Amino acid sequence: xxxxxxxxxxxxxxxxxxxxxxxxxxxxxxxxxxxxxxxxxxxxxxxxxxxxxxxxxxxxxxxxxxxxxxxxxxxxxxxxxxxxxxxxxxxxxxxxxxxxxxxxxxxxxxxxxxxxxxxxxxxxxxxxxxxxxxxxxxxxxxxxxxxxxxxxxxxxxxxxxxxxxxxxxxxxxxxxxxxxxxxxxxxxxxxxxxxxxxxxxxxxxxxxxxxxxxxxxxxxxxxxxxxxxxxxxxxxxxxxxxxxxxxxxxxxxxxxxxxxxxxxxxxxxxxxxxxxxxxxxxxxxxxxxxxxxxxxxxxxxxxxxxxxxxxxxxxxxxxxxxxxxxxxxxxxxxxxxxxxxxxxxxxxxxxxxxxxxxxxxxxxxxxxxxxxx
Amino acid sequence: xxxxxxxxxxxxxxxxxxxxxxxxxxxxxxxxxxxxxxxxxxxxxxxxxxxxxxxxxxxxxxxxxxxxxxxxxxxxxxxxxxxxxxxxxxxxxxxxxxxxxxxxxxxxxxxxxxxxxxxxxxxxxxxxxxxxxxxxxxxxxxxxxxxxxxxxxxxxxx
Numbered sequence: 001x002x003x004x005x006x007x008x009x010x011x012x013x014x015x016x017x018x019x020x021x022x023x024x025x026x027x028x029x030x031x032x033x034x035x036x037x038x039x040x041x042x043x044x045x046x047x048x049x050x051x052x053x054x055x056x057x058x059x060x061x062x063x064x065x066x067x068x069x070x071x072x073x074x075x076x077x078x079x080x081x082x083x084x085x086x087x088x089x090x091x092x093x094x095x096x097x098x099x100x101x102x103x104x105x106x107x108x109x110x111x112x113x114x115x116x117x118x119x120x121x122x123x124x125x126x127x128x129x130x131x132x133x134x135x136x137x138x139x140x141x142x143x144x145x146x147x148x149x150x151x152x153x154x155x156x157x158x159x160x161x162x163x164x165x166x167x168x169x170x171x172x173x174x175x176x177x178x179x180x181x182x183x184x185x186x187x188x189x190x191x192x193x194x195x196x197x198x199x200x201x202x203x204x205x206x207x208x209x210x211x212x213x214x215x216x217x218x219x220x221x222x223x224x225x226x227x228x229x230x231x232x233x234x235x236x237x238x239x240x241x242x243x244x245x246x247x248x249x250x251x252x253x254x255x256x257x258x259x260x261x262x263x264x265x266x267x268x269x270x271x272x273x274x275x276x277x278x279x280x281x282x283x284x285x286x287x288x289x290x291x292x293x294x295x296x297x298x299x300x301x302x303x304x305x306x307x308x309x310x311x312x313x314x315x316x317x318x319x320x321x322x323x324x325x326x327x328x329x330x331x332x333x334x335x336x337x338x339x340x341x342x343x344x345x346x347x348x349x350x351x352x353x354x355x356x357x358x359x360x361x362x363x364x365x366x367x368x369x370x371x372x373x
Numbered sequence: 374x375x376x377x378x379x380x381x382x383x384x385x386x387x388x389x390x391x392x393x394x395x396x397x398x399x400x401x402x403x404x405x406x407x408x409x410x411x412x413x414x415x416x417x418x419x420x421x422x423x424x425x426x427x428x429x430x431x432x433x434x435x436x437x438x439x440x441x442x443x444x445x446x447x448x449x450x451x452x453x454x455x456x457x458x459x460x461x462x463x464x465x466x467x468x469x470x471x472x473x474x475x476x477x478x479x480x481x482x483x484x485x486x487x488x489x490x491x492x493x494x495x496x497x498x499x500x501x502x503x504x505x506x507x508x509x510x511x512x513x514x515x516x517x518x519x520x521x522x523x524x525x526x527x528x529x530x531x
Binding site: 052055056057058061181184185189193194196197200204351355359362366 | 416431492
């Protein structure tokens with residue numbers, strides 16, 4: 001049996017990595033467009049089952065898409081109306097709170113270094129505590145003055161573009177299927193079945209990844225919130241949700257989330273280091289549960305790539321496109337690998353290409369039937 | 374104000390799909406869902422739809438024209454059946470990930486509607502009732518084909 005290609009050789013891996021890297025570099029140039037586009041894709045996969053229900057209920061596709069996308073927009077506005085005044089009130093004390101947490105973190109590092117020096121004499125001889133404290137202060141200043149300010153400015157620039165997300169989602173819901181049909185109409189008959197296989201793989205990769213990611217976020221939010229509540233950290237639910245969203249960034253996301261909660265714990269419980277240790281233990285435990293239980297159950301094998309190019313792609317994504325690259329690398333590589341794999345399957349299948357040539361010859365013969373002298 | 378939500382008149386396309394045996398038991402709303410999953414393909418006479426041994430990804434229904442089912446590369450000597458308008462073929466690909474049992478090529482210029490296995494499988498998850506009705510019609514169609522083949526073999530001279 002001529003198998004539809006699902007395996008990948010080194011050349012297809014390399015092509016996938018190169019194309020994904022180029023797309024990531026392009027994405028960094030238009031982050032204001034990529035972020036709402038990404039959110040719109042997530043919204044599409046969340047809302048599409050509702051649109052299907054409405055169509056089955058007798059509502060036209062256009063009306064169903066408008067109702068669902070409009071409903072989500074109204075819901076978002078309804079949530080934002082009470083939330084905005086609260087956020088503005090919070091932002092007044094935001095700077096003070098930020099410095100309190102950073103100071104809490106500095107004190108924690110300070111005490112840990114002092115404890116280490118008292119345990120290991122060679123660290124004292126190296127003046128480890130003073131040196132590390134100086135570096136931590138330098139990093140803190142640079143982080144607040146440069147990196148944090150730049151990140152906030154950047155976020156403020158493309159934040160209004162988030163309003164594009166429901167707009168994009170509406171068109172995906174309304175015309176997504178039509179787009180696939182238009183694409184397939186352009187495909188020669190000989191490659192039709194390979195192409196529907198590719199479309200299905202692209203769709204399945206994106207759907208499984210983003211739906212799985214959302215499920216994982218809910219599970220991690222609940223687990224972390226429950227654990228932090230047991231430890232006694234204030235605002236456990238909010239911190240749990242934020243830390244779980246940080247996990248959208250592969251590899252470093254969990255560490256960033258943990259550092260955030262550790263800073264809160266260190267600031268709120270300055271004289272109780274065991275709270276910090278408990279927080280770290282909680283994050284390690286959740287990470288292990290994720291790796292062995294929840295990730296296989298949610299995201300699973302949505303990205304059908306070998307682990308080696310997968311890990312390589314994450315690091316390349318981070319190197320060329322920063323945080324956005326880390327988040328986008330895996331789903332983008334999954335989609336690109338499906339397209340490249342299918343294209344390779346067609347290129348390497350002489351029978352399919354011969355059938356296409358035969359169909360073209362039939363068309364030509366038909367078109368020139370009455371032109372012979 | 375809510376006129377856009379009202380029942381819509383049956384479009385010619387829906388009426389065309391309703392005439393196909395595979396979708397004959399579906400209601401109008403269900404037909405609209407199915408219509409969104411079908412892909413129309415145009416084939417010239419002698420053009421190959423699929424090869425024997427190829428991994429099948431879709432079922433086809435003949436909308437117009439006819440399709441010849443034959444052994445690979447033997448359209449005359451290896452002729453198995455001619456599929457007329459309104460009839461499905463390649464249905465095993467929809468039910469199972471099995472290789473095509475024979476070659477299909479256009480016996481005359483024809484238009485086929487293709488339903489992919491992935492869409493059919495997803496239909497079971499999203500619209501179980503529609504998928505069950507199609508599956509039942511598929512089973513009936515396969516049964517009829519089996520009986521016809523059995524009768525043809527029985528009546529063959531020894």
